[in-house]
Amino acid sequence: MNETKKLYLFANWKMYLGLEASYVLAKNIKEELANLNNGITMAVFPSTLALASVAAELKSTTIKVGAQNVYWVPEGGYTGEVSAEMFAATGAEYALIGHSERRHQCHETNHEVRQKIEAALTAGLTPVICIGETASEREAGSTAEVIETQLRSALGALAWRDGLPLLIAYEPVWAISRGVNKPGGHCSAVEAGKMHAVVEKIARELTGIAPAVLYGGSVRPETIAEYLATPHIAGVLVGAAATKFSSWSEITAAAVEAWR
Numbered sequence: 001m002n003e004t005k006k007l008y009l010f011a012n013w014k015m016y017l018g019l020e021a022s023y024v025l026a027k028n029i030k031e032e033l034a035n036l037n038n039g040i041t042m043a044v045f046p047s048t049l050a051l052a053s054v055a056a057e058l059k060s061t062t063i064k065v066g067a068q069n070v071y072w073v074p075e076g077g078y079t080g081e082v083s084a085e086m087f088a089a090t091g092a093e094y095a096l097i098g099h100s101e102r103r104h105q106c107h108e109t110n111h112e113v114r115q116k117i118e119a120a121l122t123a124g125l126t127p128v129i130c131i132g133e134t135a136s137e138r139e140a141g142s143t144a145e146v147i148e149t150q151l152r153s154a155l156g157a158l159a160w161r162d163g164l165p166l167l168i169a170y171e172p173v174w175a176i177s178r179g180v181n182k183p184g185g186h187c188s189a190v191e192a193g194k195m196h197a198v199v200e201k202i203a204r205e206l207t208g209i210a211p212a213v214l215y216g217g218s219v220r221p222e223t224i225a226e227y228l229a230t231p232h233i234a235g236v237l238v239g240a241a242a243t244k245f246s247s248w249s250e251i252t253a254a255a256v257e258a259w260r
């Protein structure tokens with residue numbers, strides 16, 4: 001039994017679920033999964049479209065809600081963007097920042113990631129800072145360098161907000177699913193755990209705070225226990241397998257079991 005440690009079970013619904021499907025999944029989660037052990041934090045990250053309705057549905061529960069992205073200016077003429085403040089006002093408590101799909105498909109830079117982290121902290125949202133190397137960076141042997149650059153840019157000389165945990169998601173880009181039924185490459189729990197130790201060390205040096213490092217990349221009901229049994233893995237950020245109630249409840253059950 002873990003008395004003091006925390007476990008994070010985070011569900012990134014990406015752009016898989018529309019308004020109605022998001023609401024239905026939130027309702028199922030509320031009805032079936034709302035009574036988790038102490039120490040386990042579950043959060044769902046719906047699309048921007050569905051966030052307010054999901055947050056309203058989960059309001060009276062222990063399940064948290066987060067944004068998948070934020071803009072760094074609080075308000076103004078920024079067509080199509082939504083600010084951290086606006087998400088916070090709907091009940092969101094977290095924000096994914098720098099997810100690899102935004103870095104690589106939307107060309108988000110380390111500098112923009114940094115601005116978004118600062119904006120999230122200002123709005124009182126806990127940023128979940130996503131980092132990870134691509135397949136070609138890994139093949140070139142530059143994983144450690146890429147990770148360090150991303151972390152330095154995200155956290156160097158940053159005043160963290162008191163009371164908010166430092167959450168980092170290590171998501172090797174090559175291991176992320178290519179679709180709901182298309183897992184990415186397999187990053188073993190051992191390999192992930194080694195990277196998490198490196199991430200922890202760098203993040204702690206930069207901030208003075210011990211981070212919780214979550215793993216993300218094709219986590220499935222069959223593999224969750226292995227990741228959670230590995231030192232330095234403080235939780236998971238799950239995409240594809242979190243978008244169906246059946247697999248998310250299996251993941252949750254396996255995590256609760258592993259946490260005993």
Ligand code: PGA
Nearest residue numbers: 176177217218238239240
């Ligand atoms: P996946 O996504 O579980 O579908 O691989 C994880 C993520 O990208 O956050």
